[in-house]
Amino acid sequence: MGLFDKLKNIVVKTKEENKESIESYDKGLQKTRDEFVSKLSLLGIKYTKVSDDYFEELEDLLISADIGVNTVFKFMDKLRDRVKKENIVDTKYLMEVIVDELFIIYVNNESLSTKVHKNENGPTIILMVGVNGVGKTTTIAKLAHKYKNKKVLMIAGDTFRAGAVEQLKIWAEKTGSLFYGKDSVDPAGVIYDGLEFAKQENAEIVFIDTAGRLQNKVNLMKELEKINKVIERIIPGAPHETLLVVDASTGQNGIMQAKAFKEITNITGIVLTKLDGTAKGGIVLAIKEEVDLPVKFIGLGEKMEDLQTFDIEEYIYGLFKDMI
Amino acid sequence: MFEYMGDRLSNAIKNIRGLGKITEENISEALREIRMALLEADVNYVVVKEFIANIKEKALGMDVGKSLKPDELFLKIVKDELISLLGGDYVPLETSKNPTILMLVGLQGSGKTTTAGKLANFLRKKQAKNPLLVACDIYRPAAILQLETIGKSLGIEVFTEGKENPVKIVKDALAYARESKKDYIIIDTAGRLQIDETLMQELKDITNEVNPQETILVIDAMMGQDAIHVINGFNDALSLTGTILTKLDGNTKGGVALSVRHLTNIPIKFVGDSEKLDGLSEFYPERMANRILDMGDILSIVDKVENVIDEKEAMDTAKKMKKGTFDLEDFLATLKQIKKLGPLENLLKMLPGARKMGIQNVNIDPKDMAHVEAIILSMTSYERRHPDCLKATRKQRIARGSGRSVEEVNRLLKQFEEMKKMMKMVSSGNMKMPF
Numbered sequence: 001m002g003l004f005d006k007l008k009n010i011v012v013k014t015k016e017e018n019k020e021s022i023e024s025y026d027k028g029l030q031k032t033r034d035e036f037v038s039k040l041s042l043l044g045i046k047y048t049k050v051s052d053d054y055f056e057e058l059e060d061l062l063i064s065a066d067i068g069v070n071t072v073f074k075f076m077d078k079l080r081d082r083v084k085k086e087n088i089v090d091t092k093y094l095m096e097v098i099v100d101e102l103f104i105i106y107v108n109n110e111s112l113s114t115k116v117h118k119n120e121n122g123p124t125i126i127l128m129v130g131v132n133g134v135g136k137t138t139t140i141a142k143l144a145h146k147y148k149n150k151k152v153l154m155i156a157g158d159t160f161r162a163g164a165v166e167q168l169k170i171w172a173e174k175t176g177s178l179f180y181g182k183d184s185v186d187p188a189g190v191i192y193d194g195l196e197f198a199k200q201e202n203a204e205i206v207f208i209d210t211a212g213r214l215q216n217k218v219n220l221m222k223e224l225e226k227i228n229k230v231i232e233r234i235i236p237g238a239p240h241e242t243l244l245v246v247d248a249s250t251g252q253n254g255i256m257q258a259k260a261f262k263e264i265t266n267i268t269g270i271v272l273t274k275l276d277g278t279a280k281g282g283i284v285l286a287i288k289e290e291v292d293l294p295v296k297f298i299g300l301g302e303k304m305e306d307l308q309t310f311d312i313e314e315y316i317y318g319l320f321k322d323m324i
Numbered sequence: 325m326f327e328y329m330g331d332r333l334s335n336a337i338k339n340i341r342g343l344g345k346i347t348e349e350n351i352s353e354a355l356r357e358i359r360m361a362l363l364e365a366d367v368n369y370v371v372v373k374e375f376i377a378n379i380k381e382k383a384l385g386m387d388v389g390k391s392l393k394p395d396e397l398f399l400k401i402v403k404d405e406l407i408s409l410l411g412g413d414y415v416p417l418e419t420s421k422n423p424t425i426l427m428l429v430g431l432q433g434s435g436k437t438t439t440a441g442k443l444a445n446f447l448r449k450k451q452a453k454n455p456l457l458v459a460c461d462i463y464r465p466a467a468i469l470q471l472e473t474i475g476k477s478l479g480i481e482v483f484t485e486g487k488e489n490p491v492k493i494v495k496d497a498l499a500y501a502r503e504s505k506k507d508y509i510i511i512d513t514a515g516r517l518q519i520d521e522t523l524m525q526e527l528k529d530i531t532n533e534v535n536p537q538e539t540i541l542v543i544d545a546m547m548g549q550d551a552i553h554v555i556n557g558f559n560d561a562l563s564l565t566g567t568i569l570t571k572l573d574g575n576t577k578g579g580v581a582l583s584v585r586h587l588t589n590i591p592i593k594f595v596g597d598s599e600k601l602d603g604l605s606e607f608y609p610e611r612m613a614n615r616i617l618d619m620g621d622i623l624s625i626v627d628k629v630e631n632v633i634d635e636k637e638a639m640d641t642a643k644k645m646k647k648g649t650f651d652l653e654d655f656l657a658t659l660k661q662i663k664k665l666g667p668l669e670n671l672l673k674m675l676p677g678a679r680k681m682g683i684q685n686v687n688i689d690p691k692d693m694a695h696v697e698a699i700i701l702s703m704t705s706y707e708r709r710h711p712d713c714l715k716a717t718r719k720q721r722i723a724r725g726s727g728r729s730v731e732e733v734n735r736l737l738k739q740f741e742e743m744k745k746m747m748k749m750v751s752s753g754n755m756k757m758p759f
Contacts, residue, residue: 031519035553060369060373063363063369063549064369064549065549066366066548066549066550069360069363069364070364131546131571131574132433132435132571132599133432133433133434133435133544133571134433135432135433160599161438161470162469162470162471162473162474162477163466163467163468163469163470163471163473164466164470166465166466166469166470167464167465167466167467167470169466170465170466171465214571214573214574215574216573216574217573247433247544247546249431249544249547249548249550249551249554250544250546250547250548251366251546251547251548251549251551251579252364252365252366252548253366253546253548253574254546254548274431274432274433274517276517277431277517277518277519283548
């Protein structure tokens with residue numbers, strides 16, 4: 001059975017029980033599908049036989065999807081190899097091979113877990129980090145909504161940006177979560193007190209918001225190190241999840257972000273935001289390939305429900321369903 | 325910021341150095357490197373194709389004369405092409421109307437609100453304008469508060485009118501600006517996707533109501549290949565007059581800068597280059613091309629220094645340096661001025677040959693500077709004027725007072741003496757500045 005059929009089976013089978021999520025993928029990936037996939041299909045119509053021109057245009061197409069130059073070049077080499085070895089001439093059949101290989105880049109023979117690590121005895125601490133303007137605060141709100149039947153606390157660790165504390169507070173109110181924040185310039189201090197508050201209130205899930213920091217700012221990265229130490233001191237073993245929030249429209253800098261943050265903190269996963277607005281999002285593959293970090297959540301729209309647990313099968317199906 | 329791209333380009337060009345003449349074969353490697361560098365920098369792939377084709381054509385047709393070496397000629401071709409990609413001349417802001425209306429638009433998280441504050445600060449400082457900030461982001465929680473906080477810290481008035489109707493807010497803001505003699509209005513709008521028809525209509529409505537002289541797209545310099553769709557989307561709906569690239573102080577390769585002008589003919593007017601509210605610089609294509617190619621950007625350094633240094637104070641200091649009467653009191657004042665320049669590494673990076681000297685990745689810990697300051701502040705005014713009087717007991721007291729060690733106090737004093745010597749040499753003309 002080909003990969004397409006396999007995916008179709010999986011997705012169709014789960015469709016009944018998980019309708020909301022599939023619809024969300026479907027809608028959120030519309031733009032990428034229209035851009036990338038339709039061009040890929042056109043390429044198959046323009047060239048019925050595999051040729052150098054076909055490969056060149058395919059390469060441009062993959063690059064234009066932000067998959068990353070290195071990843072694309074490696075991918076193209078592999079594809080050329082396979083074409084040669086398996087004697088593939090028909091571009092229509094090759095299409096299936098392409099999707100298959102893209103899938104392999106991501107999965108890479110590992111069992112990927114999008115599960116969120118939980119703390120069995122005490123609050124689960126989830127630290128949100130990332131560069132400026134990627135949507136950390138909003139993502140916390142959406143995650144809190146996901147865990148609405150738990151006792152959620154939000155800690156306002158972004159003491160730098162004007163209005164950031166207030167923004168989180170409003171979200172706490174809207175999602176019925178507890179909130180801890182105060183006027184201070186010292187994020188580690190706020191987080192220290194916030195975690196004490198979490199213990200006192202027996203919060204089950206604690207989200208810590210942090211200020212946006214560009215990954216090449218050494219002092220801000222040091223501050224993040226300090227924040228980690230403070231968290232570990234109060235709740236040993238925490239943070240249980242450190243999620244790097246990345247804007248889906250980010251280009252190759254996304255790889256550098258992932259590398260730099262991974263060096264400083266134990267990043268456990270990526271949240272890819274604003275995927276509905278971009279036709280690209282190929283950065284998912286690049287980050288996985290070059291930095292080996294899995295995507296745990298993706299943002300497919302502005303509504304609370306539009307933050308979904310990342311599912312590579314649904315993702316690939318959502319992208320290529322018109323071709324399947 | 326463009327370091328990485330510049331590195332690749334410089335390497336590619338270096339390989340041509342020894343060549344006697346340029347052929348398609350011997351530049352193919354360099355062109356490949358440049359292509360990779362540009363693609364890795366997120367330059368739009370269509371632009372890359374064109375760029376490479378242009379360079380190839382010009383390089384092959386070029387006449388290797390006697391005066392210039394092939395690599396120098398090649399570099400010149402690349403530089404000229406870069407400048408034309410970045411868009412020939414600097415395009416200043418429209419300021420003719422009274423009040424002039426400027427509207428900032430863009431995606432969520434691109435940095436509109438911060439940029440609004442920076443622009444207001446810039447206009448007041450550089451063009452003696454009396455700007456009014458208008459809070460029109462009625463959707464994002466606490467966005468209005470954010471603009472108010474920024475306005476307060478700058479001492480610039482912010483017009484707010486709740487979260488109801490952006491068109492009405494702008495209309496009322498305009499009336500208020502006329503009444504209170506403001507000559508510039510900066511409208512901060514909510515972030516939106518260019519495909520969100522309802523929200524795009526809102527911007528069109530504002531445009532129809534007040535007809536802004538400037539409609540500027542604020543765009544994240546880290547954006548990938550999708551940037552062009554965003555720019556075109558906003559431009560089709562609103563006829564943009566310019567763009568501002570933000571977060572260029574990250575280690576982004578900023579390929580967007582190379583794509584924007586070329587694909588859309590919309591000029592880049594400013595770049596955001598620090599988190600501080602004076603972190604906004606005018607965009608000069610040629611300076612940027614120089615920086616990409618590691619040819620330095622002295623003009624921008626001069627601009628930055630002029631912006632923050634008190635001229636009279638600087639003259640006084642210079643006189644003292646010349647006379648050799650520069651003491652720790654003056655040193656402290658100078659330190660304070662330097663601190664205003666923002667992170668020093670940003671300036672170092674702009675020096676010609678910064679990459680070759682290996683200082684493009686230097687990190688200066690502001691704490692080191694704070695320690696120096698603490699030591700000097702722990703001295704009495706007499707001690708600062710007469711550092712020679714500092715002997716063991718005084719040094720111990722200063723070390724205790726500043727929380728540093730005596731060794732550190734000694735080191736500082738020694739460095740200060742050396743600096744004084746150097747100043748004398750520079751000012752007496754016995755030594756040239758390193759650049």
